[in-house]
Amino acid sequence: MASIKLKHSARATAARVIAKVLNQQLSLNAVLATSLTQLPEKERSLCQQLCYGVIRWHLQLQAISQHILTKPLKAKDSDITALLLCGLYQLRDMRIPAHAAISETVNASKTLNKQWAKGLINACLRNYQRKQHDIEEKIQQQQSAKYAHPDWLIKRFKQDWPDQWPAIMEANNQQPPMILRTNQQHTPRNNYLDQLKQIGIEAEVISACSEGILLAKPCDVFQLPGFENGDVSVQDGAAQLVADILDIKTGQRILDACAAPGGKTCHILESQPDNDIVALDIDPKRLLSIKQNTDRLKLNATLFSADASDVASWWDGQKFDRILIDAPCSGTGVIRRHPDIKTLRRPEDIVNLAAQQQRLLENLWPLLNTNGLLVYTTCSALKQENEQQMITFLQQHPEAIEHKPETPPAPRRPVGYQRLPGDDILDGFYYACLRYR
Numbered sequence: 001m002a003s004i005k006l007k008h009s010a011r012a013t014a015a016r017v018i019a020k021v022l023n024q025q026l027s028l029n030a031v032l033a034t035s036l037t038q039l040p041e042k043e044r045s046l047c048q049q050l051c052y053g054v055i056r057w058h059l060q061l062q063a064i065s066q067h068i069l070t071k072p073l074k075a076k077d078s079d080i081t082a083l084l085l086c087g088l089y090q091l092r093d094m095r096i097p098a099h100a101a102i103s104e105t106v107n108a109s110k111t112l113n114k115q116w117a118k119g120l121i122n123a124c125l126r127n128y129q130r131k132q133h134d135i136e137e138k139i140q141q142q143q144s145a146k147y148a149h150p151d152w153l154i155k156r157f158k159q160d161w162p163d164q165w166p167a168i169m170e171a172n173n174q175q176p177p178m179i180l181r182t183n184q185q186h187t188p189r190n191n192y193l194d195q196l197k198q199i200g201i202e203a204e205v206i207s208a209c210s211e212g213i214l215l216a217k218p219c220d221v222f223q224l225p226g227f228e229n230g231d232v233s234v235q236d237g238a239a240q241l242v243a244d245i246l247d248i249k250t251g252q253r254i255l256d257a258c259a260a261p262g263g264k265t266c267h268i269l270e271s272q273p274d275n276d277i278v279a280l281d282i283d284p285k286r287l288l289s290i291k292q293n294t295d296r297l298k299l300n301a302t303l304f305s306a307d308a309s310d311v312a313s314w315w316d317g318q319k320f321d322r323i324l325i326d327a328p329c330s331g332t333g334v335i336r337r338h339p340d341i342k343t344l345r346r347p348e349d350i351v352n353l354a355a356q357q358q359r360l361l362e363n364l365w366p367l368l369n370t371n372g373l374l375v376y377t378t379c380s381a382l383k384q385e386n387e388q389q390m391i392t393f394l395q396q397h398p399e400a401i402e403h404k405p406e407t408p409p410a411p412r413r414p415v416g417y418q419r420l421p422g423d424d425i426l427d428g429f430y431y432a433c434l435r436y437r
């Protein structure tokens with residue numbers, strides 16, 4: 001038992017995960033999912049908090065570490081650099097007594113088989129405690145450290161949102177709330193709220209969306225009443241608004257072109273279970289997650305793994321009444337949920353993503369019936385992926401007109417609607433709806 005404990009402490013595992021995300025450009029969700037299974041259950045929550053916290057504040061913690069390390073550690077010791085950041089995060093942002101935070105972090109060097117680093121970690125963390133005030137003042141002078149965002153992204157937010165950019169970044173650095181979507185085929189939202197209260201889960205309805213419930217504190221999905229039976233799903237309220245904009249009528253044929261993991265496919269089917277819906281995703285592994293979700297919710301969709309923009313590879317020639325393009329995007333509206341976006345994204349990605357989005361729009365538009373609706377959405381906060389994309393499309397397609405939903409899903413833009421991070425409790429999201437006339 002002792003050796004298991006030694007190999008897998010929360011702090012050592014967090015250091016390994018963080019080093020992989022920062023140095024190998026791997027997704028935090030993916031690395032963490034496999035690493036957590038190797039940890040004893042009681043250590044998992046701390047490991048997860050450390051990973052998310054350190055990645056969220058990475059640029060700030062890294063700037064601090066430069067003031068307490070005499071020289072950067074070698075690349076082969078990136079786990080020790082990450083462990084130091086874990087120590088700093090505990091001292092600054094967690095309610096762990098400082099002496100425990102320091103001694104447990106020092107001990108984790110041994111778990112990482114780097115006994116030599118014990119003295120270094122101890123000295124650096126104590127150095128930080130001594131010089132905390134000065135160091136904290138200094139890092140406020142560096143923009144990327146102050147806002148914990150890379151310079152290129154700060155520049156983009158400033159260009160696009162000259163008045164809102166500080167609020168956007170502040171919201172991006174918050175911990176996200178857990179939001180549920182009740183299954184209208186199973187149980188009315190108020191009944192589900194009562195069920196939550198009965199088992200002591202504090203929650204309230206979200207007025208902006210008809211099936212949304214906000215939990216006071218995140219919890220394990222398996223604690224949620226009826227989760228396995230499909231009574232409820234986890235989905236941010238901003239994403240829940242998409243099904244309303246599609247305004248689906250009985251019997252209409254629907255295409256969900258970028259569907260995995262199937263949050264919106266399932267929501268659409270919960271409101272219209274008998275409609276014919278084709279759900280595509282380019283990634284076959286992610287397509288499996290749609291199947292798992294439709295199975296849990298006992299819903300039926302026709303699933304294909306295909307590049308939606310390569311129409312000849314999957315289309316049967318029958319047009320659609322509704323098309324949803326929930327496009328691959330920068331994710332700059334959901335950084336609070338995926339803080340590794342700040343580390344993994346590069347400026348050139350935005351250009352590539354905008355080209356993919358345009359290809360999807362151009363190639364899927366002809367598949368829409370006359371009078372049909374195409375809804376284009378992203379979880380991006382950048383204009384290039386959103387309103388600029390739509391403005392260009394409308395200029396080049398006189399047969400397309402913007403359709404304005406009765407209830408605007410977010411603040412109005414020249415075309416479509418943009419919710420910025422921090423506008424309210426929901427994720428940053430862009431919505432536009434076009435009619436084929």
Ligand SMILES: C[S@@+](CC[C@H](N)C(=O)[O-])C[C@H]1O[C@@H](n2cnc3c(N)ncnc32)[C@H](O)[C@@H]1O
Pocket residue numbers: 239257258259260261262263264265280281282283286306307308309326327328329356360
């Ligand atoms: C924003 S996510 C979709 C989220 C999903 N609509 C939901 O609500 O759960 C974008 C998805 O598009 C997929 N994708 C990217 N390029 C694609 C393409 N050319 N054709 C089909 N799917 C694509 C990605 O694999 C990813 O799963």
